[in-house]
Each structure stands twice: as C-alpha cells, then as structure tokens.
Amino acid sequence: MAQSAEMKASSGAIQEAFPNRLPRPTGEREALERAWEPPQGWRRLTAVNNSQIGIYYIIAAMVFFVLGGILALLMRLQLATPDNDLIGASTYNQLFTMHGTVMMFLFAVPIVEAIAVFLLPNMLGARDLPFPRLSAYAFWAYAIGGLAFFCTIFWSVSPDGGWFMYPPLTSKQFSPEIGADFWLLGIGFIEISAIAGAIELIIGILFTRAPGMKLSNMPVFAWAVLVSAVMIIFAFPAVIAATTLLELERAFDWPFFDPQRGGDPVLWQHLFWFFGHPEVYIIFLPAAGMVSMMVPAMAGIPLVGHRAVVAALVCVGVVSFLLWIHHMFTSGVGINALLLTSIASFVVAIPSGLQIFAWIATFWNGRVRMNTPTLFLLGFHCIFLIGGLTGVMVAVLPFDWQAHDSYFIVAHLHYVLMGGMVFPVFAALYYWFPVINGAQLSERLGRWCFALMFAGLHLAFFPMHITGLLGMPRRVYTYSDYVGWNALNLVSTIGAFTLAAGVLIFLIDAVRVLLKPDRDHDNPWNAGTLEWLPPRDYGVRSIPEVRGTEPLWDNPSLSEQVEQGRWWVPGTIFGGRETLITHARTARPLQLLRLPSEGWQPFLAAVGTAGFFLLLTVEWMTTAFVFGMGSIAAMVQWVWQLDRKAPRPWAEIGEGVRVPVQPLTRRSHSWWATLLLVIVDCTIFASFIYSHVHLSMALDVCPPPGASLANPWLSYANIAFMVMSSACMFANTRRGLQPGSQTSLRGFTLLALLFMGAAFALALRGQVDANLSPTVDGWSASVAILLSYQGFHTVVLLILGVYLIARSWAGLVVPEARATLDNVALLWHAATFQVLVTEVALRAVPAWMNSI
Structure with missing residues (x-):
C-alpha cells in the first residue's frame, strides 16, 4: 500500500522546487551516454534507437522517391511527342506499374512513418519508442524487400498490371509471368512492415508521453500520426487479404476473381479500395500534422483552433472509410452505394477545409517569416486547394462518369498527393533538418528548390486537366498526332523535368549538410515543442513535466533544466536504456520501462522475412522456408529476454517518487x-x-x-x-x-x-x-x-x-x-x-x- 501511495503521488504536480534542485551527481551523465552509445561501422546494422533508425528510414524513403521519380521522367519522355517509339508498350506498362507502386507503397506511407519514428520520441519527451527492435525490424523489412522488389525492373520481370493490380488483367491467363507475383508477395509483406510501424507508433504515443502531457495538450503531429496509425490498423489488412486471395488464384487456381467459375473481379476492387482510399488520408493526415506544427513556429503564435484541428483529424479518419466506392463509380455498384459515397466525398472536405482555415488564421494573426519552410507551406495551401476542388468535382456522379480513367484523374491525384504530402514533407525537411546534425539547409538553394518544384508541378500536372477533358485516357503509352494533345503533353514533360531539377537541388544540399560534423543545434525557428530540446542519443537528459501545447514557450528555461537533470529519470537507474510508461489519458507516471539495446536479431529477422516472401515468388520453396525458419528463430531470440524480471521491483524517478519496473496489472x-x-x-x-x-x-x-x-x-x-x-x-x-x-x-x-x-x-x-x-x-x-x-x-x-x-x-x-x-x-x-x-x-x- 505504501508503494502504491508513492506511485499515486507522481500523478500530481511537481513541487515548485523540483526544477531548482541541485545538479545531478558526478558520473551520472557519463553512465547515460554509455548506455545509449550508438554502434559504429558495420555494426550500424544492429542499431535500434529511433535517432538512428529514423534517419535510415527517411533516407530510404527519399531514395525510393527519387527512383519513382526517374520512372515518371521516362514515361514523360515517351509521352512528350505523339507516336513516340522511345519505350515499347510492355516496358511502359512496367514503368507505369512500378512508378505508382513505388510512390504509394515505398515512399508515401513510409516517409510519414519515418519522420514520425525520428521525431515523436523527442516531441513527446520520451527517450525512445517502447519497442525499438520492432521499429528496426519494420525498417529493414521495408528497405530490403522494397529494394529487391524495385530491382525486378532491371530484369524485365516487374509487374505490368497497374499499381492497383485489377484482375482479370493480373490473372494467370493475362499475366502469366512472375511480375504480378512479385507485386502480390512483395507488397504484401511490405504492408506487414507498415503495420508493425503503426503498432509501435500507437503504443509510443499513448504510453510514453512526458508526465503531464495529457491528450488535450499533445502535439497535433502526434494526434495526426495516432489517427493515421489507427487507420493503417484497419485499412491495410484488407489489401493483405486481397493479395492473398489473388496469389492463391494465380498459384493454386482458386477462382476468387474468375467470373466463369463463380468468382467476381469486382471483389478485388472492394478489398483494394477499402485500403486504397483511406490510404490517401493515411498519407495526408501526418503531413497535415506537420503543417500544424510548422505554421505556429513560422507565425510566432500558437495554432488557432488547436482542439478543432484535432477533431477535424479524427473526423477525416472516420469519414475516409466511407469513400472506397469513390473509385468504383463506373463499376456498376448500386445507386444507393453511389449516392452514399458521393455524399461522404463532399462531407470529408469540411474537416479538411477547417484545418486550412486554422492555418490561414494562424498566419494572419502572427508575424510570418518568409523563409523556405514558409514558402513550401504556402505552396502546399495553393496546390492542395486545387486538388481538393477537383476532388469535389469528381465526387459529382455525372462528372465522374465522364472524367473517370482520363488524365483529369491523373492531374487530380497528383495535385492531392504532391500538394497534400510532398510539399509538407519538403517543408518538414527544411524545418527539422537541424535536429539531425545541427546544421541548416541553405536558404538560397531552398528558395530555388521551392521555385522549381512549385512551377514544375503546375507545368506538369495542370495541363493534364485539359488533356483529360479533351479525352486522353490514362495508362496509354502513345497517342496519334491528330488528337490535339501534342502541346499539352510537351508542356507536362517540361514541367516534370523542372520539378525534378528542384528535387535535385535539395538532394545536393542535403548531402552537403549531412557530410558536416554533428553539432548541437539551437532553436532556429524559436519553436515551442520538445523536439527542439538539446539533441542527444538518449533523447533527453531528463524527462520534463509538460503542462501546455508549447512547453518551450511556457518555460523558456526548460532546455537548461532538462540538461541539468532536474526533471524525471535524470540518469540511468539500472545502467541501461530506460524511459517512462505513462497513463494513456492523464500521462501520470506508471512504470519505468527498460528498453533493449542493439542486436542483430531485428536485421536477421527482416532478412529472413524478405527472403521467405521473395523466394516463394520464384518457387524456391525449400530455400524460402529455410529463410522463414531463420526469421522465426531470430524473433524468438529477440523477445526471449524482453519480459524479464528487474533487479528490484521499484525505481526512484525523482524527488522520492517511486514507480514499479514491471506493470502492476495484466494489461501492460x-x-x-x-x-x-x-x-x-x-x-x-x-x-x-x-x-x-x-x-x-x-x-x-x-x-x-x-x-x-x-x-x-x-x-x-x-x-x-x-x-x-x-x-x-x-x-x-x-x-x-x-x-x-x-x-x-x-x-x-x-x-x-x-x-x-x-x-x-x-x-x-x-x-x-x-x-x-x-x-x-x-x-x-x-x-x-x-x-x-x-x-x-x-x-x-x-x-x-x-x-x-x-x-x-x-x-x-x-x-x-x-x-x-x-x-x-x-x-x-x-x-x-x-x-x-x-x-x-x-x-x-x-x-x-x-x-x-
């Protein structure tokens, strides 16, 4: 009972004297640094800390962005002039399929998860996410599997049925090669990686927030990632089920989608788009969360309508699951389903618009600094607004029946994804780059990057609205001279290369800055959130108590107090890596969580998982199952010691407050x-x-x-x-x-x-x-x-x-x-x-x- 009372005492406010106590004993910081020392050389493959895995994740996602962009440039070269024979129809179909697959599965979702893995522990005041090895496994499975999948294009065995893989085009009859199997098995397990990352992020957001950081004052980005991760939990399993069914049909002739034997190809569309349309918002919501973090810093005032923005995020997440038939307006489903989906397509614009008004109001009421992150934020507003308006247009049934499968839809899709996700991501990279190694990207080059990307995007995609209305269908590899699309397609190709030039400027500048030696960053934007505390491998020297949405503005001396170890868990209690588990709603301290350090198990498990799925594709059954058993063995070894007894049952986390080292209830x-x-x-x-x-x-x-x-x-x-x-x-x-x-x-x-x-x-x-x-x-x-x-x-x-x-x-x-x-x-x-x-x-x- 005495121990329980001590634990309950930790839920109250910290004594005023707590931040002003004497500095910590000699040697405490050194012990903390030893516990969190990152691996060097080839042992970097064993890293599990979010500060390393997050960087790996971001770099890998940007590599896939560049690779997917190169495929798009090749397609634009083919379409630049009529009757072009630069690329044949078969190769073009592979390029088209790989471009969409890479951008949607290997860049769009992974980049927002990557930024979340890197930023959220620091933003929440935690030292790491609660399952570091799960984060490492999710990254390596994604990176190894994604790279192997992309390399199929060099052997001309890439899928060619479109990134949506509609049967019967992808059935064994019409796609007899193994390209479709690479897509089905490869993307299936990459989705498993995304789900693993989502589980890690949900638990991290709910249970590792700094003491006092209630849900009501949690950063908007954390809310956005939480909603997005919950959506992944419910949406991504549908595509895993769909890929399983189609692969069983291809491999064992189980006719799920064969109408001649009682199957139905429309079943694939229902399963795929139940994942596919929420995925658009899974991508958009974290990007919107980033915008809600950057706009207050650029304006110098708190976000207008913080709670309304959070409510809007939740509403978008819920309504998005009603929209999958939005992609099936011409598939012959019943009129009631069409009307319901059309109404939902209009409704989802309301909470999305509310967020835009909140950002505009924040800019309006503040003193905006016109720097590179601000330029990308303003560009995002413009581009996403156009994409949203065309989205409302295609929600109108008669218009959609005319524009469906035309280049108008291509234009709409890219305005939404580029404006709603890519521009916020680039704003975030310029904004948070100092957190990586203390150095800022060039402001002069950043303005050139923005100008070329902004102009290039409009040149590339705005003419596609017109070509679509003039009748140009999607997914064609060439067109005749007399149809009147020549000039518009040439302009789109010029715009694509202009956009690529802007991305190239960013990449050159990013490599230049990454090669600089690490140093402590300051707070260049005078932001108010915890990720701008002094950077360390262990995250924070001590875990602060948080009472508002902008803790660095509420307590200007917080950085010094944290560095001096004047808050919770100022060192390492058991000589290893540790963070606090807090209550999901009230964020009161509940438990000291001991975290695992580096190990080979996540990397080996990821290699085994990737090898199992990819080798199944080429029918190396014995070797595949050897890889699979190796993956299981690595997982068993890594979890064997996770649920282990502590040296003692209680730990003092500061000012005499003690919490258990193991959960007191069964629901850990x-x-x-x-x-x-x-x-x-x-x-x-x-x-x-x-x-x-x-x-x-x-x-x-x-x-x-x-x-x-x-x-x-x-x-x-x-x-x-x-x-x-x-x-x-x-x-x-x-x-x-x-x-x-x-x-x-x-x-x-x-x-x-x-x-x-x-x-x-x-x-x-x-x-x-x-x-x-x-x-x-x-x-x-x-x-x-x-x-x-x-x-x-x-x-x-x-x-x-x-x-x-x-x-x-x-x-x-x-x-x-x-x-x-x-x-x-x-x-x-x-x-x-x-x-x-x-x-x-x-x-x-x-x-x-x-x-x-």
Missing part, C-alpha cells in the same frame, strides 16, 4: 500492442468473411450445385474443442504463477495445444467429407480460405504454445513478468472467436441467401 503496454495485432488479424479475417458473403450473394443457389456444407456435428465439435483450448488458457491466466504452479501451467498449455489441433483436424475432415474442392468454384474457394486461416492460426499458436512452455521451464513466467502468458492467451481467445464466427457464417449465409 505490450498487452495493448498485442490487442492491436489482434485487431489487424481480425480485420484480415473480416475481409475473408466479406469475400465469402460477396461470392455467396453472386450465386443463384447457395451452396452452388456440386458443393455442400460440412457435417454440422463436425462443425459443433470444431467449436467445442477450440472453446476448450481457450478455456485452458483462461485457466492459466487466472491461476497463480508461483514456482509450484509452473507444472500446471505447462500442462494446461499442452492440453490447449491438443484441443486446438483436434479442432483443426475436425474442420479439415468436414471439408473433405463435403467434397469441397477450392479449384472448382469461387464459393468453395472462399470456404477453403476460411479453413486455411484456421490452419494458419493453428501453426502460429503451436509456436507460441511451445514458446510459453519453454519460458515456463526456464522460470521466466512469474507474477513479476507475466506478459508472455497474457499476450499468448489474448491471441488464443481471438483465434477461438474467429473459429466460432466462421462456423456460424458458413451455416447462416446459405440459409439467409436461400430465404431471400
């Missing part, structure tokens, strides 16, 4: 991360259920002739055994974890594994007895994918069950370190829930279909 920050993983898993499962329902609704009779449902008693037994396995895990979590109870824990876990295996065996027997063949028709294939997903969970839970037993045998599952048990149990219950839903759906959907 890692439990919440596992819950997010469960949401991802259930969203993939929901996509498979939707696919089954969609294909069932397309049938005249359900099940189709020749197909039948499994014996109901086998279905009931499947459910019963899974429920019993879940009950065993529930018993494990409710029983004590004292040394004498370890035998029963291992026994219950083994029993749960046996029940789970029996459940899957019965489900498989049911499909065999029903003579369901997934190659015969789409409905049977949709049943098979649900069974396969249960089999996938059986394998995963087998690995986790064995891992839990091994940790129990090693004495590592105890009351003070029980996260492994609680997290595995949560995953187990989710798998049981999915089996229950599957069996109910397989019975209920045919009954419902036959009753209407």
Whole structure:
C-alpha cells in the first residue's frame, strides 16, 4: 500500500522546487551516454534507437522517391511527342506499374512513418519508442524487400498490371509471368512492415508521453500520426487479404476473381479500395500534422483552433472509410452505394477545409517569416486547394462518369498527393533538418528548390486537366498526332523535368549538410515543442513535466533544466536504456520501462522475412522456408529476454517518487500492442468473411450445385474443442504463477495445444467429407480460405504454445513478468472467436441467401 501511495503521488504536480534542485551527481551523465552509445561501422546494422533508425528510414524513403521519380521522367519522355517509339508498350506498362507502386507503397506511407519514428520520441519527451527492435525490424523489412522488389525492373520481370493490380488483367491467363507475383508477395509483406510501424507508433504515443502531457495538450503531429496509425490498423489488412486471395488464384487456381467459375473481379476492387482510399488520408493526415506544427513556429503564435484541428483529424479518419466506392463509380455498384459515397466525398472536405482555415488564421494573426519552410507551406495551401476542388468535382456522379480513367484523374491525384504530402514533407525537411546534425539547409538553394518544384508541378500536372477533358485516357503509352494533345503533353514533360531539377537541388544540399560534423543545434525557428530540446542519443537528459501545447514557450528555461537533470529519470537507474510508461489519458507516471539495446536479431529477422516472401515468388520453396525458419528463430531470440524480471521491483524517478519496473496489472503496454495485432488479424479475417458473403450473394443457389456444407456435428465439435483450448488458457491466466504452479501451467498449455489441433483436424475432415474442392468454384474457394486461416492460426499458436512452455521451464513466467502468458492467451481467445464466427457464417449465409 505504501508503494502504491508513492506511485499515486507522481500523478500530481511537481513541487515548485523540483526544477531548482541541485545538479545531478558526478558520473551520472557519463553512465547515460554509455548506455545509449550508438554502434559504429558495420555494426550500424544492429542499431535500434529511433535517432538512428529514423534517419535510415527517411533516407530510404527519399531514395525510393527519387527512383519513382526517374520512372515518371521516362514515361514523360515517351509521352512528350505523339507516336513516340522511345519505350515499347510492355516496358511502359512496367514503368507505369512500378512508378505508382513505388510512390504509394515505398515512399508515401513510409516517409510519414519515418519522420514520425525520428521525431515523436523527442516531441513527446520520451527517450525512445517502447519497442525499438520492432521499429528496426519494420525498417529493414521495408528497405530490403522494397529494394529487391524495385530491382525486378532491371530484369524485365516487374509487374505490368497497374499499381492497383485489377484482375482479370493480373490473372494467370493475362499475366502469366512472375511480375504480378512479385507485386502480390512483395507488397504484401511490405504492408506487414507498415503495420508493425503503426503498432509501435500507437503504443509510443499513448504510453510514453512526458508526465503531464495529457491528450488535450499533445502535439497535433502526434494526434495526426495516432489517427493515421489507427487507420493503417484497419485499412491495410484488407489489401493483405486481397493479395492473398489473388496469389492463391494465380498459384493454386482458386477462382476468387474468375467470373466463369463463380468468382467476381469486382471483389478485388472492394478489398483494394477499402485500403486504397483511406490510404490517401493515411498519407495526408501526418503531413497535415506537420503543417500544424510548422505554421505556429513560422507565425510566432500558437495554432488557432488547436482542439478543432484535432477533431477535424479524427473526423477525416472516420469519414475516409466511407469513400472506397469513390473509385468504383463506373463499376456498376448500386445507386444507393453511389449516392452514399458521393455524399461522404463532399462531407470529408469540411474537416479538411477547417484545418486550412486554422492555418490561414494562424498566419494572419502572427508575424510570418518568409523563409523556405514558409514558402513550401504556402505552396502546399495553393496546390492542395486545387486538388481538393477537383476532388469535389469528381465526387459529382455525372462528372465522374465522364472524367473517370482520363488524365483529369491523373492531374487530380497528383495535385492531392504532391500538394497534400510532398510539399509538407519538403517543408518538414527544411524545418527539422537541424535536429539531425545541427546544421541548416541553405536558404538560397531552398528558395530555388521551392521555385522549381512549385512551377514544375503546375507545368506538369495542370495541363493534364485539359488533356483529360479533351479525352486522353490514362495508362496509354502513345497517342496519334491528330488528337490535339501534342502541346499539352510537351508542356507536362517540361514541367516534370523542372520539378525534378528542384528535387535535385535539395538532394545536393542535403548531402552537403549531412557530410558536416554533428553539432548541437539551437532553436532556429524559436519553436515551442520538445523536439527542439538539446539533441542527444538518449533523447533527453531528463524527462520534463509538460503542462501546455508549447512547453518551450511556457518555460523558456526548460532546455537548461532538462540538461541539468532536474526533471524525471535524470540518469540511468539500472545502467541501461530506460524511459517512462505513462497513463494513456492523464500521462501520470506508471512504470519505468527498460528498453533493449542493439542486436542483430531485428536485421536477421527482416532478412529472413524478405527472403521467405521473395523466394516463394520464384518457387524456391525449400530455400524460402529455410529463410522463414531463420526469421522465426531470430524473433524468438529477440523477445526471449524482453519480459524479464528487474533487479528490484521499484525505481526512484525523482524527488522520492517511486514507480514499479514491471506493470502492476495484466494489461501492460505490450498487452495493448498485442490487442492491436489482434485487431489487424481480425480485420484480415473480416475481409475473408466479406469475400465469402460477396461470392455467396453472386450465386443463384447457395451452396452452388456440386458443393455442400460440412457435417454440422463436425462443425459443433470444431467449436467445442477450440472453446476448450481457450478455456485452458483462461485457466492459466487466472491461476497463480508461483514456482509450484509452473507444472500446471505447462500442462494446461499442452492440453490447449491438443484441443486446438483436434479442432483443426475436425474442420479439415468436414471439408473433405463435403467434397469441397477450392479449384472448382469461387464459393468453395472462399470456404477453403476460411479453413486455411484456421490452419494458419493453428501453426502460429503451436509456436507460441511451445514458446510459453519453454519460458515456463526456464522460470521466466512469474507474477513479476507475466506478459508472455497474457499476450499468448489474448491471441488464443481471438483465434477461438474467429473459429466460432466462421462456423456460424458458413451455416447462416446459405440459409439467409436461400430465404431471400
């Protein structure tokens, strides 16, 4: 009780004397620097700290931006003149597909995640994100997999079905080469990397904020990243499900999208655009958050309407999930769906416009400094406004039916993405570059960069509105002289190269500044947020108490106080890397979190993951599974010691306040991360259920002739055994974890594994007895994918069950370190829930279909 009272005391305000106490003891800073010393030379591959991984991430994303831009320039050269034979149709289709894929999957989402990984810990007053090795794994999986995927273009085996990969164009019949498989498997696991990064960012934002930084005064950029990351959790699983279905069709002839055998190509569009349209806002919202951070600094006053801007971010995130049919206005869906989506397309402009008015009002009320970041911010306002207006135009159904698949849509897309994301990113790079190594980019070159990019963008893309209205379709590699598009296309090509010249100026200047030796940065913009505290490998010398949205303006001496160690956790308590876990809403200190240091495991796990997916593409099955097993082994090794007992249960974090070193409740920050993983898993499962329902609704009779449902008693037994396995895990979590109870824990876990295996065996027997063949028709294939997903969970839970037993045998599952048990149990219950839903759906959907 005494310890609990001490912990509760930390939630109150710090004593006025706290910042004015004496400097810290000699040697404390040196110990902190030793704990956070970055690796050098080839050991940089083992880095996990956000200050290193964030830089790697940003550089990799910018490399892909340049590579994607080069592909665009080649396409513009082909389209500069009519009847051009510079590039053939097949090569052009590969360039077009790779350009869109690289820009959307390898640049747009990764660059905003990269900036978040680099900036957020410092902006939140934390020393690092809570799962540093997960950040490292996400980066290396993205970088290695993305580079390998891009290199397919040099061997002419790149995908050529467009970055949206619509079947039947991408079916085996029309795309027999392996390019489509590279896209499906490569992009699928790159999305897994993005989801891993999103989970890391959500937990970091909610649980590692500085004490006192309530949700109400959290930086707008943190809010934007939080909303965007939550959207990733719900949107990206749909494209993972879609790529799984299409790859199964290509590899094993399961006809999900073949209308001749009960499939439906429109199913792909529903799944893809449920991801694809929210993705536009997943990209835009963090960029908007950056703008909301930079505008107050450039104007010298707090952001006008801070809470209204936060509310607008949340509204955009919610409404964006109603917009996927926006891309399907000409696909033949029902009129009610069209009207609802059209209305939502208008509604989403309201919160977006509110943010623009808040930025304009902040500029209007402040004293604006006209420097390079400001120029890019003003350019963003202009370009994004045009893109937003054309977006409202294509939300009008009759206009969209005329402009759909024309170059008008190309122009709209690039105005939205370039204005809504690229210009804010360049403003952010000029604004936050001093945080990297203390040096600023050239102001003179920056103005040239802005001028060329701004002029080049309008020259390149504004004429496309006109060419689209004149009838130029998208995705054509050439055109005839007589159609009247010659001059407009030539101007667009000149504009593209002008834009590229501006980017080249930035790259030259960035390399020049990066080669300078590191030094401490000052606060060149007189900004008010915590990322401008003195830069260190460990983030902050001590974690400050925060009471407002602009803490450096509220307390001008905060930098000196932090550097002198006068706030929370002024050194290293256990000699390693540490940060605070705080309450998700009130940000009161809850726990001292010990963080892992460098290691090879994330890099090796990423190599194994990339190798597994890419080698599957070329059908090197044995080698692929060797890489996959290596990845699993590396992951097991890296998590083995994460949930470990501390040298002592409590730690003093300042002024006599003590907090636990392990979570006092079962719902630790890692439990919440596992819950997010469960949401991802259930969203993939929901996509498979939707696919089954969609294909069932397309049938005249359900099940189709020749197909039948499994014996109901086998279905009931499947459910019963899974429920019993879940009950065993529930018993494990409710029983004590004292040394004498370890035998029963291992026994219950083994029993749960046996029940789970029996459940899957019965489900498989049911499909065999029903003579369901997934190659015969789409409905049977949709049943098979649900069974396969249960089999996938059986394998995963087998690995986790064995891992839990091994940790129990090693004495590592105890009351003070029980996260492994609680997290595995949560995953187990989710798998049981999915089996229950599957069996109910397989019975209920045919009954419902036959009753209407």
